[in-house]
Amino acid sequence: MKLPSSEAELIAQIRGRITPAPGVVLGIGDDCAIVRPRGSAEDWLYTTDLLIEGTHFLRATHTAADVGWKALARGLSDIAAMGGTPRFCLLSLALGDWVDARWVDGFYRGLLRLAGRSGATLIGGDVARTAHVTCDIVVAGTVARGKALRRDRARAGDAIYVSGALGGSAHGFATESGKAWSRHKRPEPRLALGRFLREQVGATAAMDLSDGLSLDLRRMCLASRVRAEITAPPVFPGASLEQALHGGEDYELLFTVRAGTRVPPDFEGLALQQIGTMRKGKPGVVVLDGAPLPALGYDHLRSL
Amino acid sequence: MKLPSSEAELIAQIRGRITPAPGVVLGIGDDCAIVRPRGSAEDWLYTTDLLIEGTHFLRATHTAADVGWKALARGLSDIAAMGGTPRFCLLSLALGDWVDARWVDGFYRGLLRLAGRSGATLIGGDVARTAHVTCDIVVAGTVARGKALRRDRARAGDAIYVSGALGGSAHGFATESGKAWSRHKRPEPRLALGRFLREQVGATAAMDLSDGLSLDLRRMCLASRVRAEITAPPVFPGASLEQALHGGEDYELLFTVRAGTRVPPDFEGLALQQIGTMRKGKPGVVVLDGAPLPALGYDHLRSL
Numbered sequence: 120m121k122l123p124s125s126e127a128e129l130i131a132q133i134r135g136r137i138t139p140a141p142g143v144v145l146g147i148g149d150d151c152a153i154v155r156p157r158g159s160a161e162d163w164l165y166t167t168d169l170l171i172e173g174t175h176f177l178r179a180t181h182t183a184a185d186v187g188w189k190a191l192a193r194g195l196s197d198i199a200a201m202g203g204t205p206r207f208c209l210l211s212l213a214l215g216d217w218v219d220a221r222w223v224d225g226f227y228r229g230l231l232r233l234a235g236r237s238g239a240t241l242i243g244g245d246v247a248r249t250a251h252v253t254c255d256i257v258v259a260g261t262v263a264r265g266k267a268l269r270r271d272r273a274r275a276g277d278a279i280y281v282s283g284a285l286g287g288s289a290h291g292f293a294t295e296s297g298k299a300w301s302r303h304k305r306p307e308p309r310l311a312l313g314r315f316l317r318e319q320v321g322a323t324a325a326m327d328l329s330d331g332l333s334l335d336l337r338r339m340c341l342a343s344r345v346r347a348e349i350t351a352p353p354v355f356p357g358a359s360l361e362q363a364l365h366g367g368e369d370y371e372l373l374f375t376v377r378a379g380t381r382v383p384p385d386f387e388g389l390a391l392q393q394i395g396t397m398r399k400g401k402p403g404v405v406v407l408d409g410a411p412l413p414a415l416g417y418d419h420l421r422s423l
Numbered sequence: 424m425k426l427p428s429s430e431a432e433l434i435a436q437i438r439g440r441i442t443p444a445p446g447v448v449l450g451i452g453d454d455c456a457i458v459r460p461r462g463s464a465e466d467w468l469y470t471t472d473l474l475i476e477g478t479h480f481l482r483a484t485h486t487a488a489d490v491g492w493k494a495l496a497r498g499l500s501d502i503a504a505m506g507g508t509p510r511f512c513l514l515s516l517a518l519g520d521w522v523d524a525r526w527v528d529g530f531y532r533g534l535l536r537l538a539g540r541s542g543a544t545l546i547g548g549d550v551a552r553t554a555h556v557t558c559d560i561v562v563a564g565t566v567a568r569g570k571a572l573r574r575d576r577a578r579a580g581d582a583i584y585v586s587g588a589l590g591g592s593a594h595g596f597a598t599e600s601g602k603a604w605s606r607h608k609r610p611e612p613r614l615a616l617g618r619f620l621r622e623q624v625g626a627t628a629a630m631d632l633s634d635g636l637s638l639d640l641r642r643m644c645l646a647s648r649v650r651a652e653i654t655a656p657p658v659f660p661g662a663s664l665e666q667a668l669h670g671g672e673d674y675e676l677l678f679t680v681r682a683g684t685r686v687p688p689d690f691e692g693l694a695l696q697q698i699g700t701m702r703k704g705k706p707g708v709v710v711l712d713g714a715p716l717p718a719l720g721y722d723h724l725r726s727l
Contacts, residue, residue, distance in 0.1 A: 126550055129527065129550065132528075132531075133531055133535075133545070136531065136535055137535065137544060137545055138539070138544070139544075140510070140511060140542070140544035140546075142510065143511060143544060143546050146544070146545075146546040146547065147545065147546060147547050147548070151547070152511070152513065152546035152547035154510075154511065154546070154563075156460045156463045156465070156467065156565075157463065157464055157465060157565075158462050158463050158464040158465075159460045159461065159462050159463045160461055160462040161460070161461060161462075163460065165511075165513060165546070165547060165561075165563075166513075166547065167513045167514075167515045167547065167548050167549050167559070167561055168515070168549050169515045169517055169549045169550075169551045169559075171517055171551055171553050173553070173554075174551060174552065174553060175551075206444070206446065206458075207444060207447060207456070207458065207469075209456065209469060209470075209471045209561065210471075211471045211472070211473045211515075211559040213473055213475055213557060223433065224436075227436075227437055227440065231437075231440055231441065235442070238444070240441060240442070240443075240444035240447060240450070241437070241441055241450075241451065242444075242447055242450040242451060242456035242458070242469070243450065243451050243455070243456035243469060243470065243471065244451070244471050245471050245472050245473045245559070246430055246433065246473075247473045247475055247478055247479075248478065249475045249477070249478060249555055249557060250477075250554050250555055251553055251554055251555075253517060253553060253557045255471070255473075255515040255549070255559035257469075257471055257513065257561045259458075259469075261460075261461075
C-alpha cells in the first residue's frame with residue numbers, strides 16, 4: 120500500500136473515495152468547504168482547525184487566553200481567505216491533565232473575545248480529557264452565492280500578491296519577544312481584507328498563509344494548474360528571508376488578480392504587495408528570482 | 424473563582440458569556456445546535472464529537488476501521504436524536520506517533536463506509552500529529568423548519584421511552600466478546616428511528632444515550648424542568664442493571680411522548696419500551712422504583 124507522505128497525498132487519496140453530494144459546491148482541499156443550503160440566498164463556508172499543545176502552542180509560553188484566541192483565529196483566517204463573513208463556531212476541547220479551572224476560564228475568555236469581535240458566536244462543541252490540550256475549532260461563514268474566493272481559480276498572467284509582511288510568527292516563536300511574538304500568539308484573521316478582495320478588488324484566487332509561503336503558494340499553483348514566478352516577499356521586521364518564505368502561521372492572505380487590475384498599496388494600513396506572476400508551465404512549481412523554491416513550509420505528515 | 428466540577432457547570436458558565444446571534448435557534452446545551460440560514464426552507468443541525476485514544480477507544484482492541492466508524496457514529500447519533508437527516512461531515516484528525524499508513528487507510532475506510540450509508544458526505548477537515556490519536560467529527564444535518572426534537576420540551580405527564588436495550592456497550596467493553604463487544608465498537612446511530620419519532624410518533628423531547636441513562640435522563644429533566652419516575656430499563660443480554668443504568672455509549676434514543684400517544688412496541692425490529700413518566704417536582708431528579716437514582720454516568724470533568 121502506498122504511504123501518504125504529505126497532507127496533499129492523503130487528501131488526494133481520500134478525495135478519490137468520496138462521491139460528490141448534492142448541495143456541496145466544493146469539498147475537501149481548499150481553506151473551507153462550500154455548501155449551498157436548499158433555498159438559501161447565500162453559500163455557507165465550513166472549516167475545522169486543530170490547535171495542539173506541543174505542536175501549535177506551548178504550555179510554558181502561551182497564556183490560556185492566547186491559546187483560546189489562536190484556536191479561533193486559525194478558523195477565522197480560513198473564512199477570511201474565501202471572502203466570507205463568520206456566522207458561528209463550535210469548539211471541541213480536550214483538556215490536558217495539568218489544566219485547572221483558571222486555565223479553562225482564560226481559554227474561553229480569549230476565544231470569546233475574538234468570537235464577539237468577529238461575529239462567530241459559539242453555539243456548541245464537546246469537551247473531554249487527554250494528555251495534551253487539543254482544540255478543534257469549527258467555523259461557519261457565509262458568502263454571496265457563487266462568489267467565494269477559491270485557491271483553484273488563478274490563471275496564467277494573474278499578478279500574485281500578499282498582505283502584510285511575512286515571517287513574523289516564525290521569528291516571534293524563535294525569539295519570544297516583541298511584536299513578532301505577539302503576532303505568533305495573537306494572529307489577526309484578515310476578515311475585512313478578504314471581503315474587500317472579493318467585493319472591491321475582484322481577486323481571482325485567494326488562500327491564507329498558514330503553513331508558509333513556499334508550501335501554500337505551491338498548493339495554490341497545484342490547485343490552479345499553473346506555476347508561479349516570484350521575487351522576495353515583504354519580510355516582517357527582524358525576521359529572516361527564510362522565515363518569510365517558509366515560516367508558518369502568519370495568517371496573511373495570498374491572492375491573485377487579473378493582469379492590469381488596480382490593487383491599492385494598502386488596505387486599512389495593511390500593505391498589499393505584488394510578489395510575482397502566475398505562468399503557464401508545470402503545475403505547482405514556484406520560482407524565486409529564477410531558481411526553483413523548495414516547498415519547505417509545515418506539513419504535518421512529512422514524517423509519516 | 425468557582426471551579427466547574429461537571430460538564431453541565433462548565434456549559435452553564437460559558438452560556439452566560441455568550442450573546443445570542445441572529446439565525447441561531449438553539450445554542451450550546453443540546454445534542455446539536457440549530458441554525459436557520461437566511462432563506463432556507465430547513466433548519467440546520469450541527470454537532471461535534473471527540474473520540475480520543477485511551478478515553479473512547481484503545482489501540483490494542485479497536486481496529487482502525489472501528490475507530491473511524493465510531494468517530495462518525497457519535498456525531499450521527501446526535502443528528503438522530505433531533506430527528507434530522509445527515510448532510511455532510513468534516514473530520515479533524517490528530518494522528519498518534521505510532522500510527523502508520525495502513526492504520527490511516529483503515530480509519531478512513533471505516534468512517535467512509537458509515538458516511539456513505541448515512542449520507543454524511545465528508546467535505547473537509549484538518550490533520551495533525553500528537554501523542555494520542557484524537558478525532559473530532561463535525562456532522563451537519565437538516566430538519567423541517569422548527570421541528571427538531573429537543574431535550575427541553577418534555578412536560579410533566581409525558582411518558583418516557585428508550586429504544587433497544589441498554590448496557591451493551593459497557594458490558595462489551597468489559598468482556599471484549601460477543602454482540603456486546605460489537606455494540607461497543609460499532610454503534611448504530613438511530614437515524615431512521617429519530618425521523619420516525621419526529622414525523623410519525625410526534626415525540627415531545629429526545630436525546631441520545633451517550634453517557635449513561637442516569638446522567639442523560641437527568642440532563643433531559645434539568646433542561647425540561649421536570650423530574651422523572653422510572654422502572655428498570657431493558658437490559659442488553661449479558662449486561663448488568665448497573666451497566667444499563669450508568670454505562671455510556673449505547674447510542675440508543677431516550678424520548679418522551681404526551682400521555683396517551685400510541686407508540687408501537689418496536690420500530691423496524693428495534694424495541695421501544697416505556698420506562699416511566701415525567702412528573703412535576705425538583706428539576707433533574709430521577710427516581711427509580713421509588714428511590715433517587717444517582718447520576719453516575721460518564722462526565723469528563725468530574726475530576727477537574
